[in-house]
Amino acid sequence: MQILDGKKTSEDIKNEIAAEVQSIKAAGGKVPHLAAVLVGNNGASLTYVGSKVKSCQQIGFDSTLVALPEDITEADLLAKIKELNEDENLDGYIVQLPLPKHIDEEKILLAIDPDKDVDGFHPTNFGRMALEMETFIPATPFGIMQLLERYKVETAGKHTVVIGRSHIVGRPMSILMSRKGNPGDSTVTLTHSRTKNLAEFTKNADIIITALGVPEFLKGDMVKDGVVIIDVGITRVDDPSNSKGYVIKGDVDFDEVSKKASFITPVPGGVGPMTIAMLLQNTLLARKIRSRK
Numbered sequence: 280m281q282i283l284d285g286k287k288t289s290e291d292i293k294n295e296i297a298a299e300v301q302s303i304k305a306a307g308g309k310v311p312h313l314a315a316v317l318v319g320n321n322g323a324s325l326t327y328v329g330s331k332v333k334s335c336q337q338i339g340f341d342s343t344l345v346a347l348p349e350d351i352t353e354a355d356l357l358a359k360i361k362e363l364n365e366d367e368n369l370d371g372y373i374v375q376l377p378l379p380k381h382i383d384e385e386k387i388l389l390a391i392d393p394d395k396d397v398d399g400f401h402p403t404n405f406g407r408m409a410l411e412m413e414t415f416i417p418a419t420p421f422g423i424m425q426l427l428e429r430y431k432v433e434t435a436g437k438h439t440v441v442i443g444r445s446h447i448v449g450r451p452m453s454i455l456m457s458r459k460g461n462p463g464d465s466t467v468t469l470t471h472s473r474t475k476n477l478a479e480f481t482k483n484a485d486i487i488i489t490a491l492g493v494p495e496f497l498k499g500d501m502v503k504d505g506v507v508i509i510d511v512g513i514t515r516v517d518d519p520s521n522s523k524g525y526v527i528k529g530d531v532d533f534d535e536v537s538k539k540a541s542f543i544t545p546v547p548g549g550v551g552p553m554t555i556a557m558l559l560q561n562t563l564l565a566r567k568i569r570s571r572k
């Protein structure tokens with residue numbers, strides 16, 4: 280059994296990006312500039328946005344945190360987005376999800392300039408991804424593809440079962456694994472909350488990608504020997520004995536499933552850190568595309 284070490288791999292990728300930033304600087308070019316829009320102050324969102332800002336500093340990107348009040352109106356948020364779209368100094372930005380209930384998420388995502396949409400959530404970029412064109416691949420699925428590639432996990436002709444059809448993980452993941460190329464060329468089954476007899480699919484899977492948010496959902500008796508496991512779940516479970524007051528749990532019962540797996544991602548230290556690295560990779564791409572224009 281081999282651990283797919285997202286912490287280490289994300290550090291490798293960040294070092295590669297940092298080296299590119301140095302050569303951009305040496306050539307007198309402009310360094311990539313990423314902004315994150317955070318509405319309100321959800322604990323997990325703050326953690327994520329915080330590590331993003333820290334990573335930007337680490338690799339030499341410019342970064343801006345746009346912190347807005349929980350009760351901001353949709354119109355005011357749209358005005359802010361227009362400002363970011365027009366900011367010549369900014370290469371890419373993300374609007375941290377989920378947004379407060381009174382704001383229409385779809386309306387906000389549609390307002391983001393696709394050329395600055397480093398999350399790859401805009402329909403234009405989602406379509407480009409599905410059509411195998413150059414674009415921003417959503418960071419979590421992109422990070423998973425990088426882990427599969429760098430650890431040389433075979434995907435061609437394999438049966439990949441994705442659990443969860445969210446727009447930011449499960450759905451794009453199913454598309455990427457079915458695309459031509461390596462990693463890819465997989466036969467994909469996309470399962471979700473209305474799937475019947477889920478275990479019949481997972482038991483026949485060569486690769487399982489879970490993005491469910493149910494701690495320790497996937498048990499040892501639901502998988503076959505040699506399976507490849509990608510665990511996207513990150514749920515904070517209260518734990519008074521821990522100094523933070525919580526522990527982070529994945530969707531996979533690691534103790535049981537790791538005994539049968541050929542490759543497996545840990546939680547934490549698996550897919551999560553890769554997400555941040557790939558957001559930075561997308562921002563570098565945004566800068567390169569803008570400098571070509």
Ligand SMILES: Nc1nc(=O)c2c([nH]1)NC[C@@H]1CN(c3ccc(C(=O)N[C@@H](CCC(=O)O)C(=O)O)cc3)C=[N+]21
Nearest residue numbers: 326327373374375376377398418547548549551552554
């Ligand atoms: N517009 C937008 N884009 C996103 O990409 C986006 C988002 N909204 N909203 C929330 C989710 C979640 N997400 C994570 C990124 C990194 C870790 C991460 O680094 N996790 C660490 C643990 C961090 C902790 O202590 O909580 C790990 O797994 O090792 C987790 C979650 C990005 N998301």
